[in-house]
Amino acid sequence: MNTMRLFFALWPPEDLSRALADGAEALARRFGGRPTRRETIHLTLAFLGEVDAACVSGVIDAGRRAYAAPFQLVVDRFGYWRHNDLLWAGCTEPAEGLRSLVMALRRQLRAASIAFDAAPRFVAHLTLVRKARIVRGEVDMISLEPLRWPCSGFVLVHSRPAAGGREYAVLESFPLPAAARC
Numbered sequence: 001m002n003t004m005r006l007f008f009a010l011w012p013p014e015d016l017s018r019a020l021a022d023g024a025e026a027l028a029r030r031f032g033g034r035p036t037r038r039e040t041i042h043l044t045l046a047f048l049g050e051v052d053a054a055c056v057s058g059v060i061d062a063g064r065r066a067y068a069a070p071f072q073l074v075v076d077r078f079g080y081w082r083h084n085d086l087l088w089a090g091c092t093e094p095a096e097g098l099r100s101l102v103m104a105l106r107r108q109l110r111a112a113s114i115a116f117d118a119a120p121r122f123v124a125h126l127t128l129v130r131k132a133r134i135v136r137g138e139v140d141m142i143s144l145e146p147l148r149w150p151c152s153g154f155v156l157v158h159s160r161p162a163a164g165g166r167e168y169a170v171l172e173s174f175p176l177p178a179a180a181r182c
Contacts, residue, residue, distance in 0.1 A: 001052055002053040003053060004056060004158050005159045005160065006051050006059060006159070007159065008044070008105055008155070009043055010155075011170070012126070013149070016147055018038060019147055020038075020089060020128060021036070024129055028132070032133045033132035035128065036128055036129065036130070037164075039168070040168055041128075046116045047116060048116045049115070055114070056171070059112075059156060060171070062108040062114055063154070066101065066104040067104055068097055068176055069176060070153075071101075072149065073091050073094070075144070075149060077144055080134050084130075085131050086130060086132070087127075087128050089125065089144060089147075090124050097176075101176070106118060155170045158171050
């Protein structure tokens with residue numbers, strides 16, 4: 001069976017990904033670990049994992065049916081997950097539009113019987129450093145100048161192994177229409 005590892009994501013504009021990558025480099029120097037490469041920084045909306053290549057058109061159709069209005073995120077905080085030593089950036093107050101998009105996407109994936117990682121609590125985050133070594137509470141002392149991110153679309157991404165990590169290729173882009181349909 002020919003499979004593809006897929007996920008839906010918000011892909012930051014160049015200026016935002018550059019600022020986050022610069023921050024990741026600085027954080028890795030401070031806390032150790034491996035910074036995320038600029039070209040792979042993203043915010044995962046739904047991780048599908050290995051999908052039969054013959055089913056990709058159904059995945060794309062589900063993405064096309066996931067309607068939400070454009071929104072703005074304010075990336076303004078860092079977080080750390082001790083269980084996997086992951087340092088990330090996120091939003092103190094995630095936009096309602098982000099929640100609406102995630103819910104709409106999950107509804108469409110379920111309706112199409114497409115399996116995905118449906119963690120009960122969605123945490124909007126952008127991975128910055130893997131294998132970081134942070135002392136409890138230390139991440140709360142790191143400040144982040146708020147980064148504004150206007151979100152007017154999302155993408156379906158194919159993740160494949162490559163030298164030095166994973167390589168991502170956008171398979172399809174999905175605009176968020178100014179007047180979203182429900």
